[in-house]
Amino acid sequence: MQAVIEQPGAVDDAVEAAAARAELEPADIGRVIRPSKTLTAVERVGVYQGMYLLRMVEALEGDYPAVAHFLGDEEFADLVTRYVAAHPSSSYTFNRLGRQFPEFIRASRGVRRKAFVADLAHLELAVTEVFDAPESPAWPADEIARLPQDAWERAVLKPIAAFRLGAYAYPVNAYLQSVKDENHDHPDAGRKATCVAIWRKRYEVWRLDLSKPAYDFLGALANGRPFGKAVASAARRLQGGAGDQLFRWLRDWVAEGMFEGFEAA
Amino acid sequence: MRNRWGLPDLGIGVGLRTVHYSHILEAKPEVDFFEVLSENYLDTGGRPLWVLDQVAARYPIVLHGVSLNIGSADPLDREHLSKLKALAARTRAHWVSDHLCWTGVAGRNTHDLLPVPLTEEALRHVAARVKTVSDILERPLVLENASTYAEFTSSSMPEWEFFGRLMEDADCGMLLDVNNVYVSSFNHGFDPEAYIDAIDPSRVAQYHLAGHTNKGTHIIDTHNDHVIDAVWRLYRRSVARTGNVSTLLEWDADIPAFGVVHAEALKALAHRRPEKAVAAAAS
Numbered sequence: 001m002q003a004v005i006e007q008p009g010a011v012d013d014a015v016e017a018a019a020a021r022a023e024l025e026p027a028d029i030g031r032v033i034r035p036s037k038t039l040t041a042v043e044r045v046g047v048y049q050g051m052y053l054l055r056m057v058e059a060l061e062g063d064y065p066a067v068a069h070f071l072g073d074e075e076f077a078d079l080v081t082r083y084v085a086a087h088p089s090s091s092y093t094f095n096r097l098g099r100q101f102p103e104f105i106r107a108s109r110g111v112r113r114k115a116f117v118a119d120l121a122h123l124e125l126a127v128t129e130v131f132d133a134p135e136s137p138a139w140p141a142d143e144i145a146r147l148p149q150d151a152w153e154r155a156v157l158k159p160i161a162a163f164r165l166g167a168y169a170y171p172v173n174a175y176l177q178s179v180k181d182e183n184h185d186h187p188d189a190g191r192k193a194t195c196v197a198i199w200r201k202r203y204e205v206w207r208l209d210l211s212k213p214a215y216d217f218l219g220a221l222a223n224g225r226p227f228g229k230a231v232a233s234a235a236r237r238l239q240g241g242a243g244d245q246l247f248r249w250l251r252d253w254v255a256e257g258m259f260e261g262f263e264a265a
Numbered sequence: 266m267r268n269r270w271g272l273p274d275l276g277i278g279v280g281l282r283t284v285h286y287s288h289i290l291e292a293k294p295e296v297d298f299f300e301v302l303s304e305n306y307l308d309t310g311g312r313p314l315w316v317l318d319q320v321a322a323r324y325p326i327v328l329h330g331v332s333l334n335i336g337s338a339d340p341l342d343r344e345h346l347s348k349l350k351a352l353a354a355r356t357r358a359h360w361v362s363d364h365l366c367w368t369g370v371a372g373r374n375t376h377d378l379l380p381v382p383l384t385e386e387a388l389r390h391v392a393a394r395v396k397t398v399s400d401i402l403e404r405p406l407v408l409e410n411a412s413t414y415a416e417f418t419s420s421s422m423p424e425w426e427f428f429g430r431l432m433e434d435a436d437c438g439m440l441l442d443v444n445n446v447y448v449s450s451f452n453h454g455f456d457p458e459a460y461i462d463a464i465d466p467s468r469v470a471q472y473h474l475a476g477h478t479n480k481g482t483h484i485i486d487t488h489n490d491h492v493i494d495a496v497w498r499l500y501r502r503s504v505a506r507t508g509n510v511s512t513l514l515e516w517d518a519d520i521p522a523f524g525v526v527h528a529e530a531l532k533a534l535a536h537r538r539p540e541k542a543v544a545a546a547a548s
């Protein structure tokens with residue numbers, strides 16, 4: 001029964017699929033499923049089979065609204081059909097269904113503007129991960145000033161669990177925002193390197209476009225590089241006034257609640 | 266009549282749904298209890314869980330699952346059960362329910378409530394698994410009759426007999442979904458009153474009510490509309506046997522404003538025994 005339910009298309013085609021025939025020949029379905037007064041045995045299985053993919057599409061549309069919007073209903077449903085055939089749900093929760101979706105898109109053939117769509121999916125996956133991550137208390141902004149001067153050099157900052165960084169080849173954050181705003185005049189999806197921080201503050205997910213130097217500096221801090229080394233590395237890439245710029249970034253990121261604290265390395 | 270575990274009559278509840286979060290937190294409507302879809306809160310530490318904590322601090326909670334997969338040949342998912350137990354403790358849930366169904370085999374989840382063959386073999390299999398789940402959760406499991414659209418030729422007994430024997434063998438409770446009885450009776454051509462009359466009233470821990478979609482040839486349990494009169498009549502018939510039992514309205518598609526959902530649920534007061542209806546009206 002499951003082998004038929006998981007097949008795409010009309011139920012008459014689904015019962016003929018190889019995976020379904022491996023379990024039961026179409027002619028034998030009537031030996032397993034009783035017909036009703038109004039439906040044949042195959043039609044009764046078709047009630048379940050017809051709802052399976054709709055449910056999968058609906059679940060992934062919830063996690064990937066911008067990808068769904070970009071591709072349109074038909075192309076998105078086709079992509080989901082191929083995805084769940086390769087990665088059927090194996091969990092009690094739908095939350096895990098879409099985890100391999102971005103990589104699947106990147107490896108798939110026939111997806112329109114594939115590189116853009118894969119980047120967009122990566123960003124939307126990060127948003128979902130941040131939405132569901134465990135809650136961890138943010139480092140109070142005023143504690144920066146209390147950190148002893150001699151502790152900064154070796155301090156290792158710890159990001160909150162609900163924090164992700166992404167580097168993309170396309171302006172996917174701008175596109176995602178235009179979808180959320182229901183703005184039909186979407187930004188140009190042409191190639192343009194972009195960087196985004198995604199984090200949660202007071203149970204809401206926030207996204208911040210970053211310059212490449214800011215992304216590199218935040219990435220170094222979030223990945224556990226000691227503060228002194230991260231600053232030295234970032235300062236080398238910035239022109240004059242690097243110290244002030246780095247301090248302003250750090251102050252803003254801490255104020256935004258991206259870190260939960262620090263450890264002395 | 267009280268159910269055999271002394272589970273309380275919580276009154277008339279509604280399902281906790283995302284679209285109503287803000288209204289519930291801000292308006293704090295007078296609702297007897299909320300039913301929570303367990304799986305929506307097992308793998309998140311974000312806003313849904315935060316909202317649930319606020320709701321559980323103010324209202325009685327019952328947990329209702331869709332992925333226990335109790336009828337499957339696959340092993341029980343211990344991770345799922347462990348998280349479910351923790352969620353029940355966190356929300357001080359009055360009970361935990363799921364469905365008599367299977368959702369997948371071979372490690373897969375179709376996320377649908379698929380029908381169980383109503384056979385002696387399946388009965389032994391499901392009863393053993395219900396006992397295991399009850400032991401892990403350290404509370405009696407409550408199982409709902411699902412709407413079904415297909416029947417196995419191997420079935421050797423009606424669903425009400427299967428349920429009755431299962432509840433005896435595994436000492437579990439029943440979440441009697443009156444709409445599902447109606448839907449399945451239409452789809453399979455049995456008498457819904459015979460189903461209602463056959464259920465041991467002392468085993469009924471909760472009722473579900475919902476709307477459905479009649480396709481002419483069959484009915485789909487869509488939870489997207491008002492409860493039809495025939496289902497209300499079945500509910501009244503059942504309540505006459507069980508006494509007042511916690512009753513919940515499900516509305517999961519085309520969900521209207523919270524007030525519309527709650528008002529539909531409160532129609533149940535007219536069909537319950539007078540003492541609770543009078544008390545509720547007075548409050």
